[in-house]
Amino acid sequence: MAPKALDYESMNENVKKVQYAVRGELYLRASELQKEGKKIIFTNVGNPHALGQRPLTFPRQVVALCQAPFLLDDPNVGIVFPADAIARAKHYLSLTSGGLGAYSDSRGIPGVRKEVAEFIERRDGYPSDPELIFLTDGASKGVMQTLNCVIRGEGDGVLVPVPQYPLYSATISLLGGSLVPYYLEETANWGLDINDLQQSVAQARSKGITVRAMVIINPGNPTGQCLSEANLREILRFCYQENLVLLGDEVYQQNIYQDERPFVSSKKVLMDMGLPFSKEVQLVSFHTVSKGYWGECGQRGGYFEMTNIPPKTVDEIYKIASIALSPNVPAQIFMGLMVNPLKPGDISYEQFVRESKGILESLRRRARMMTDGFNSCRNVVCNFTEGAMYSFPQIRLPPKAIEAAKRAGKVPDVFYCLRLLEATGISTVPGSGFGQKEGIFHLRTTILPAEEDMPAIMESFKKFNDEFMEQYEDYRGYSRM
């Protein structure tokens, strides 16, 4: 028998290079422990419904009706579903080309894309063209499609923030491109320094890399910082000067927990800047139904909007989208509902507002609780979670702990996180999964556990951490002099 066609050695090298810690070693270990009966608190993924956040009622009513349109003919449907949900279901069904079970236009249902454009216009105050909005099976797919267009080979570089959400590093590896890191400054609230950006680009170019694109995640993941308008202007100007397409990952735009820096979209700032920037800088902006206060991760609904991308390029992107036939239709309806919300006077309006506010206000409180909780721990320093869904505390591991990690064959923050997991059942993602400065360690957790569980979780963490630090700090016994 001939040797197997596909074994580890003969696999695409790019696949082997991919790393995605969010569902990596820690998660796999946590799953094992869960199977053995241990109670695990999964804080490794921004997955609100998995931690008890309830879905908003109205969208679920609408999509349920769209799934089973024969219900609309039933005289008793009004007993179980409110009139505005029924009306909305009819509205979205009329926009489809045969209900939820038919492939839509490969870019998404035109009527929904129009609603997205209207949302963007209301949000930013500038017109938005539905033809330049593509719906996708989650924002991640849109990111992958865009990077696939940009990366021709390892000679092409993409500027990515460090720390970053590892979708970017994984995708760049998969596509055989080069990741060009630019470091966010933890002591300056995870701020971005243009000089540092400039240096990163110069360094990459000196290695023969053509830097083609820049990724910003705003609000940040895992870092949570919200970019100021001034910052965004600097970035856009930088992209203009360096001829980069800007990828604006704005999936957390509804998760803002401070009032000093409300969310402002890259598109709005770009348009505000006027000529030549508004007509020259290429921008692709991403959004999703997975985050915000909707948290509908399992639907896989997202979109991207293109600005200043030439028509022929848009056509190529359309072509690629058409190979996947169409994004899933139920999620497109979720997207429509998200961008086209209920209005005062609608029957379900008050309940919807109550549910939404409840979630957002609780997230704000949990962001604060977690930050303060971490800051009360020995050797832990934590920037405030200004936005998004994560806390990214810095863990100052004593040298002895780092040695112990080495002996165990583990990266230091992985070692710490595994110990944390075994001791408390809290499953986090080590900072090395996101990138960090050499010798500085973090972990990422989410602010999503239920509010009533938070105090116990933070206590559990503190207990573990302080004991860990005591174990490994050099306070006892011999002098090192």
Next chain:
Amino acid sequence: MRRFVIGRGRNFLNRSHQQNLLSSSSSHCQSRFLSSTSVIDSPSSSSMAPTSSPAITVDSLNPKVLKCEYAVRGEIVSIAQRLQQELQTNPGSHSFDEILYCNIGNPQSLGQQPITFFREVLALCDHPSILDRSETQGLFSADSIERAWQILDQIPGRATGAYSHSQGIKGLRDTIAAGIEARDGFPADPNDIFLTDGASPAVHMMMQLLIRSENDGILCPIPQYPLYSASIALHGGTLVPYYLDEATGWGLETSEVKKQLEAAKAKGITVRALVVINPGNPTGQVLAEENQRAIVDFCKKEGLVLLADEVYQENVYVPEKKFHSFKKVSRSMGYGEKDISLVSFQSVSKGYYGECGKRGGYMEVTGFSAEVREQIYKVASVNLCSNISGQILASLVMSPPKVGDESYESYCAERDGILSSLARRAKTLEDAFNSLEGITCNKAEGAMYLFPRIQLPEKAIKAAEAEKTVPDAFYCRRLLNATGIVLVPGSGFGQVPGTWHFRCTILPQEDKIPAIVTRLTDFHKNFMDKFRN
């Protein structure tokens, strides 16, 4: 000597494709984004204007993106959409009053109804809180309520809005594995199953793993469903064509596959996998079991991964043929994990359920080492998971109502109604095509398409060349403009050089079929009158 003709044909298509798309998108000029009031922030910045054109233009795009094509939604569809708009804004502007999309296997867009039981379960899983209300019993069948509870109990916290395990919810994979076992008579392992947003992403995943460079080849049937050619192009590999034999009902001869394999090897290509689409698309043939055994043996001997696209497994219209999965065939030959690497693809888009818009499907991966499986898992995890509703639907498709269930009879009636109607439409259209001058059409034993061969007169071929169009696209375009019927030119699927085909779905509702046949017949007669030699 046969050569894969798509290359030359593609150039024609590309040029006309670009032309049409340019003209249709000229209205999307970027001038809409001129800002009227704002002023540049700091005057000095204008001195640092970039000297080169924008970063992302067609010239600087990833060439693999530029290279790949997908005719099913290609040029002909753009024309159809334009015509549709014209019909809306100016009724009576054409000799037909509707566009009939026979280009794409999208049953529910043409009036096919979903299976009630499946939709009941999905609706309940989308909005589980109504399960607590007594009124719900009056709106839904009892067994759909029961199934919804069962499924929700398999989802942690009953949270259908949460990301699941990256292979899909375990309980649903158990159900699917049981369904595979019931179908084949051989066990299936839920850990071998990867639920995906339709079968297409699963195909892409495998191409990604298999293709290291353009020196890696994948054997594909010609004609083929162009997902394969597109995916291979996107991943930078080489498509190694093997020709199905039209004269023997699109038969697959392993001698032909072997010949192509050797030719590829001689050119320095490492052939990694063999794609088999069964039932075939666009060709509709259902493989005979002994044929499948030969294919399995071939892959085993040559060390190829067998990629079995089985999405049409429930679409078989002839009593003399039956679907046998390649998994079943391999296992019945005594071959296990160590003997053959097999990836089987299934989808919720076809069959009698036709749930294209849901994007549900899976691949069953057997015969790979643990390290390879880890890598497959890793790639799947970057996208976190496939959509939950699609996962649930995949499990329903693989475990529909059984004898004794409340919905069983109505389910059977719906299913059999759709399948028998598909069989009738397949026959009606096959006969219609065969009655046209210069057209021969093999039977559609399965799937959802007919792929008639058309002998185009020399005059027509010359006229096509004058318009810089591939002859079969020329025919399809004229047909569309005259009748509103959208077909896909055979060159989109590949064909023996010098032969021409087009693909037509069997999906328009039965009451529309007579009109389609009439329009087609009239058009064809006129076409032949005009271009007959």
